[in-house]
């Protein structure tokens with residue numbers, strides 16, 4: 439037993455083939471520990487099972503083989519202790535921003551006064567104070583994404599699962615959101631499992647970068663990123679040691695994306 443907050447042990451996942459026939463093996467034996475307060479980024483080729491791993495941690499999907507544990511307890515039902523930030527913001531369009539962020543607290547039976555205080559503080563943390571009464575369609579894509587992060591931060595989950603949360607954003611908004619996230623995750627002391635396709639993002643944000651292979655996927659490497667914090671997400675190359683950390687990840691990852699024949 440490790441002191442990991444989240445642990446994946448010998449995970450295999452198979453799905454029925456849509457057209458019948460043999461089941462499709464997507465994940466083929468993954469072991470991964472996420473320590474308390476750590477930020478672990480997961481990268482891997484499209485379709486290798488990154489989102490599938492997050493779904494298992496959220497208890498939305500049972501592995502075909504192996505065990506996922508949260509603080510040592512086997513996850514065998516929906517895991518309400520974790521927060522999930524999906525690719526799209528998924529705010530309810532008929533509710534205001536404040537009502538959207540308040541929802542998890544309502545579901546947990548938190549009293550009205552505390553709800554108001556926590557919603558205000560979560561919106562403030564993501565730079566959305568003053569937008570409480572806006573509906574999602576009155577907010578930009580980046581603001582909706584911030585709202586979705588606030589809706590997760592507000593109930594102070596022990597673990598936050600993030601599935602390419604900044605993938606759909608423009609480059610500038612994305613950098614600002616990355617910078618905010620590194621501050622918020624430090625302040626909240628949360629444990630974060632973060633799926634991305636972007637090696638630069640992974641290296642800038644993570645304590646460890648876990649690299650998955652093409653499917654059926656295995657874990658190719660789990661690389662510690664020891665760059666000092668806070669990191670400069672606006673000028674990645676100005677972080678001392680960034681080049682070496684990027685190279686360490688890239689040298690493993692490049693074999694997975696079909697560029698073996700290229701010389702650069």
Ligand SMILES: Nc1ncnc2c1ncn2[C@@H]1O[C@H](COP(=O)(O)OP(=O)(O)OP(=O)(O)O)[C@@H](O)[C@H]1O
Pocket residue numbers: 453454464482483484485486487488489490491
């Ligand atoms: N419920 C399901 N039934 C059948 N196949 C599934 C199911 N869920 C996922 N898959 C398959 O498992 C594979 C992995 O899916 P997953 O979404 O985890 O990949 P990913 O690494 O997150 O991909 P991407 O980077 O493209 O988002 C895909 O080939 C997908 O078609």
